[in-house]
Amino acid sequence: NAGVMQNPRHLVRRRGQEARLRCSPMKGHSHVYWYRQLPEEGLKFMVYLQKENIIDESGMPKERFSAEFPKEGPSILRIQQVVRGDSAAYFCASSPASALGDQYFGPGTRLLVL
Amino acid sequence: AQKITQTQPGMFVQEKEAVTLDCTYDTSDPSYGLFWYKQPSSGEMIFLIYQGSYDQQNATEGRYSLNFQKARKSANLVISASQLGDSAMYFCAMREGSETSGSRLTFGEGTQLTVNP
Numbered sequence: 364n365a366g367v368m369q370n371p372r373h374l375v376r377r378r379g380q381e382a383r384l385r386c387s388p389m390k391g392h393s394h395v396y397w398y399r400q401l402p403e404e405g406l407k408f409m410v411y412l413q414k415e416n417i418i419d420e421s422g423m424p425k426e427r428f429s430a431e432f433p434k435e436g437p438s439i440l441r442i443q444q445v446v447r448g449d450s451a452a453y454f455c456a457s458s459p460a461s462a463l464g465d466q467y468f469g470p471g472t473r474l475l476v477l
Numbered sequence: 478a479q480k481i482t483q484t485q486p487g488m489f490v491q492e493k494e495a496v497t498l499d500c501t502y503d504t505s506d507p508s509y510g511l512f513w514y515k516q517p518s519s520g521e522m523i524f525l526i527y528q529g530s531y532d533q534q535n536a537t538e539g540r541y542s543l544n545f546q547k548a549r550k551s552a553n554l555v556i557s558a559s560q561l562g563d564s565a566m567y568f569c570a571m572r573e574g575s576e577t578s579g580s581r582l583t584f585g586e587g588t589q590l591t592v593n594p
Contacts, residue, residue: 406584468514
């Protein structure tokens with residue numbers, strides 16, 4: 364059973380470009396969480412999704428950031444018009460059917476904005 | 478207000494000795510969970526140990542144990558017989574929530590542990 368997969372592992376973008384980060388949860392998991400880790404800081408919750416639904420996006424910046432978890436395919440975190448302050452590690456975690464199940468983390472995507 | 482506080486930005490320990498990493502938390506939810514993760518320089522998040530708020534005994538996983546003091550709202554991680562490979566950043570995290578809101582984790586700022594030979 365493969366773990367949580369994230370791609371790309373490293374992403375370089377110039378200011379103003381778009382960044383798309385993908386997360387494939389573990390098989391059978393229907394809950395996905397996205398976290399951001401700025402340099403020298405702990406992880407901060409961004410958004411919680413179930414299939415085709417955003418449940419809690421209270422940690423997501425109001426502009427430029429969006430997330431989806433379609434019926435088929437991976438969850439996508441999309442950052443439009445990236446700025447240098449978006450440079451961070453973005454982690455995805457998934458949990459099984461119960462919303463209170465343990466979360467399993469992916470390896471993260473390191474985004475660098477030039 | 479900070480929900481998870483790790484007051485030690487950095488800690489040093491001699492190889493083979495034990496070390497305690499501090500973590501205090503704040504919640505009014507009677508049901509919660511506490512986690513410790515290790516993040517080596519390679520960047521991945523490695524789950525170490527979990528303590529539920531209703532668990533009667535302190536959690537243990539090999540060389541890791543969690544000193545859970547509910548009244549003090551502390552959940553310190555104890556690593557026994559430190560190894561060079563234990564050098565990493567360590568994060569304490571708390572899970573609150575319900576079936577409807579999910580189980581988002583709130584992380585502390587981390588403690589950088591260095592094990593000296």
